[in-house]
Amino acid sequence: MADHGGGADLCSVSVVSCLLLACGYVGSLDHPTVIKRRFTSVLIVSALSPLWVWVWRQYTGFKTGPSLLTLLGIHLEGILAAACFPLLLTMVLFVGPLIQLVMDYSWDLFDGLKMFLDPRCWAQCLADMRWMRNQVVAPLTEELVFRACMLPMLVPCTGLSRAIVTCPLFFGVAHFHHVIELLKFRQGTVVGIFLSAVFQFSYTAVFGAYTAFIFIRTGHLIGPVLCHSFCNYMGFPAIGAVIEHPQKLMIFFFYVLGVVLFLLLLFPLTDPTLYGTLAICHLTKPETSTSVCT
Template sequence: MAEQGSGAQLCAASAASCLLLACGYVGSLYVWRSQLPRDHPTVIKRRFTSVLIVSALSPLWLWMWRQHTGFKTGPPLLKLMGVHLEGIVAATCLPLLLTMVLFFGPLIQLVMDYPWDFIDGVKMFLAHFHHVIELLKFRQGTVAGIFLSAVFQFSYTAVFGAYTAFIFIRTGHLIGPVLCHSFCNYMGFPAIGAALDHPQKLTIIFFYLLGVVLFFLLLFPLTDPAFYGSLAVCHLTRPDTSTSVCT
């Protein structure tokens, strides 16, 4: 019973540490006082500085947490964090390919609408959701509309966060989630309304559905740990010494 209690406390401490890291990352975006919108170059530079500092300090936080809890790890800490070369080619290509399959419909729509300049088409198609505070601050829409947008954004980002965490756990690499995040930020949320109003909507809807079906069919095959090296799936065991080891 005491060992089970210790394990529960370790899990609680782990969850609390993850929450603090996430809050520290998001909170660092708001330490700067400014009346400028979030897309202003000055604000972007300040936020980039904040997240760079937090990201650089995160390994130190993880090391301190390990020292405090006595958690023992076999592989080096950076390797556990997904920074290593074993299986790097697959980790760079396959998760990004999987994410692009999910966006098959929007990509086909871009090709159809902007056949001569794909990059400019992607830029025009890009859609980002602004934060609630900024929307209220600059009076961009009604209060009800702003909060409905925020709820939608929270749901979308929560699902995407679970997806990138899944990729990290399955591959053991950081590069895959980073590239997928960058791609999704660049694409934005699919403009389903525009697809339904498109002159060739049946074709586009077909590719939307095909992309979703292929995504779920390929989700586990393309994230098979066998592609990514010996540290693709990290699982905890409790040996006789009652210390946890990550293998």
């Protein structure tokens, strides 16, 4: 990587750029009467965010190297592996909840496949604004803005490993405006609102670090998007329900098995050699890229 001038100035520009993107994106998507309106504003911000990265490249001097789209993880090289392996890895982590879901519903495999292939089912989903928000709009736009656009701006300043941890903080901090709204309208006790905010921040930070890791290791946007959509569908594991389940020992076994297999497969299934050249590694010095790019 060429010398691009003062590190302090680069870091200031990168951090401010990420904060502006975060504040421009995050808003309430919760109430059904405003979902369509929020779709429009979020899609506009998301569409403009790559332009923001382009401006950042012009200002900081990172004009050479991979194209902007490649840097954002939008390219065809290794795309099949990028679409399958990270999603498979995430499903492995959710083996316990998936087994629990199968046991708690009376559908057999044939009925499930029949419903999955039924066009009427998909048409109903596409007409549901909440489903569109949780499974399509939020995963696509959040990963584009908070991973594909922010990580390239953070990596030259923080390095690859620190960027994985730093990037999710912008998403978590930006969501604290919900705390102000809840306090303003007195929707719960102060302690309850605070604990909810801490849990939400922790969960989004851990999940954001995971998808940032996938983005950097694969160099693709599609993997984080599909993993995000899957996790939105599954929700946070219902640990309390496991304790009260009649088959709790078996389900608990699969919970543990899923975590163990996930840790064993984390690096093999995100091996950069499966996905081609990692464009984001061009933004950092070789000696600081550690094992993320190798």
